[in-house]
Amino acid sequence: MNTDTTLAEPEAAAAQAQPRLSARFDARGCPVSTRSQAAIDSAERAQWILVSYYGDAMAPLDDAIAADPQWALAHLMKANALLTVNEHGFTGLAQASFEQAKALAGGANERERAHIGATGLCLAGQWAEACDAWERILVDHPQDLVALGTAHLFDFFRGDARNLQRRVTRVLPEWSASAPLYSYVLGMHAFGLEENNHYALAQETGQAALAIERRDPWAVHAVTHVHEMQGQYERGADWLQSRSGDWAPDNGFAYHNWWHLALFRLERLDTAGALALLDERVTPGAEVALQRIDITALLWRLRLLGVDAGARWEAIADGWAAQPTEAGHYCFNDVHAALAQIGAGRLQAAEELLAAVQRRSLDRSTPGMMAREVGVPLLCGLLAHANERHAEAVEILWPARETCHRFGGSHAQRDLIDQTLLDATIRSGQRRLAKHLLNERRLMKAHSPLTEHWAQRIG
Numbered sequence: 008m009n010t011d012t013t014l015a016e017p018e019a020a021a022a023q024a025q026p027r028l029s030a031r032f033d034a035r036g037c038p039v040s041t042r043s044q045a046a047i048d049s050a051e052r053a054q055w056i057l058v059s060y061y062g063d064a065m066a067p068l069d070d071a072i073a074a075d076p077q078w079a080l081a082h083l084m085k086a087n088a089l090l091t092v093n094e095h096g097f098t099g100l101a102q103a104s105f106e107q108a109k110a111l112a113g114g115a116n117e118r119e120r121a122h123i124g125a126t127g128l129c130l131a132g133q134w135a136e137a138c139d140a141w142e143r144i145l146v147d148h149p150q151d152l153v154a155l156g157t158a159h160l161f162d163f164f165r166g167d168a169r170n171l172q173r174r175v176t177r178v179l180p181e182w183s184a185s186a187p188l189y190s191y192v193l194g195m196h197a198f199g200l201e202e203n204n205h206y207a208l209a210q211e212t213g214q215a216a217l218a219i220e221r222r223d224p225w226a227v228h229a230v231t232h233v234h235e236m237q238g239q240y241e242r243g244a245d246w247l248q249s250r251s252g253d254w255a256p257d258n259g260f261a262y263h264n265w266w267h268l269a270l271f272r273l274e275r276l277d278t279a280g281a282l283a284l285l286d287e288r289v290t291p292g293a294e295v296a297l298q299r300i301d302i303t304a305l306l307w308r309l310r311l312l313g314v315d316a317g318a319r320w321e322a323i324a325d326g327w328a329a330q331p332t333e334a335g336h337y338c339f340n341d342v343h344a345a346l347a348q349i350g351a352g353r354l355q356a357a358e359e360l361l362a363a364v365q366r367r368s369l370d371r372s373t374p375g376m377m378a379r380e381v382g383v384p385l386l387c388g389l390l391a392h393a394n395e396r397h398a399e400a401v402e403i404l405w406p407a408r409e410t411c412h413r414f415g416g417s418h419a420q421r422d423l424i425d426q427t428l429l430d431a432t433i434r435s436g437q438r439r440l441a442k443h444l445l446n447e448r449r450l451m452k453a454h455s456p457l458t459e460h461w462a463q464r465i466g
């Protein structure tokens with residue numbers, strides 16, 4: 008690799024001159040076309056925020072753009088950061104940043120032009136193809152954290168557990184342990200390993216990440232999932248609580264780790280504890296769909312346990328309804344929005360979400376495929392359940408859960424569908440089927456109070 012960084016610090020005018028050769032490298036040795044070290048430094052700060060969730064990456068990205076407005080990759084990083092929020096409301100801003108990057112392609116290097124292609128595919132709704140394009144960048148630049156970090160999140164949104172792990176596995180041996188932000192790549196690997204049921208290795212890798220950077224919320228989260236999936240609800244709660252001074256303060260991802268602590272509370276049937284966490288830790292400041300998802304999912308699980316959450320349902324239903332243009336954008340969000348409407352007793356609003364997902368299912372994008380293959384059947388099943396047509400709900404949800412990983416999320420998040428199906432089997436009097444289903448849960452959560460609760464309901 009050419010590591011020639013001896014070029015003189017540019018004047019502002021020179022930084023905008025054409026042609027813009029690959030004059031410098033980022034902190035991990037990936038070539039960049041800017042000659043402004045200030046732009047590189049600001050982009051690096053943004054990269055740290057994007058993997059650590061400490062702060063808002065938009066400010067340093069704007070600083071990078073201000074330092075060198077002609078640097079295409081800074082605009083692209085901004086587009087990618089907006090796209091990974093995965094809400095329609097941010098798509099227009101992402102498109103604008105992308106257009107700026109595209110207009111600057113003539114001054115970009117080969118790696119940056121490949122990034123323009125990948126982000127363009129993502130904006131066009133071709134998420135799988137975008138991930139392939141990022142992968143091709145990683146073949147030549149395995150330490151390209153722009154490509155790896157963005158693809159990792161879209162692997163998650165696409166429910167591609169295989170690449171959630173293996174995309175990181177393929178580049179990790181090429182990383183230097185001394186490379187900046189290396190520990191965050193270990194955190195990504197840990198989560199991918201967990202989603203592929205490699206629990207011991209996931210735990211070891213997450214701990215290795217935290218030995219380097221104890222405040223990494225994604226690595227904490229990966230180990231939390233390891234405990235969740237193995238039914239270790241006391242150990243998992245201890246894990247999160249004992250380290251909350253590390254992962255919680257000032258962190259934009261903290262609400263999700265608090266959500267996991269609430270799940271551990273539910274596993275031991277501490278519904279009051281789960282509600283307290285919901286009110287004090289998960290709900291405050293809810294602005295993005297990812298947070299509304301957690302609030303809704305927790306309320307739904309409480310509802311399945313017969314807990315009356317009162318006005319919380321109206322609040323979250325209003326939160327979803329305040330974003331009407333989001334309907335049909337990403338059906339993982341739509342399903343949670345519909346659950347919120349059902350919980351608030353607004354079945355017509357849930358029907359309207361189904362109609363939006365049906366419209367989306369007609370297009371050939373990745374979200375269109377998700378809407379077609381997962382969103383429509385799942386929403387039909389959930390609406391049948393809401394309308395107390397429980398036998399019909401079972402008929403629809405039983406096959407739907409087999410393919411629902413295609414709409415993204417984690418195993419822990421999608422467990423909500425299994426629990427809803429379990430509820431429908433019991434309510435429809437299909438006791439043997441319910442027992443059949445509960446046996447799955449017994450593998451890892453044989454003795455949890457929540458499993459015993461379901462067993463008692465089956466009778």
Ligand SMILES: [Fe+2]
Pocket residue numbers: 228232263267417419
């Ligand atoms: Fe999670």
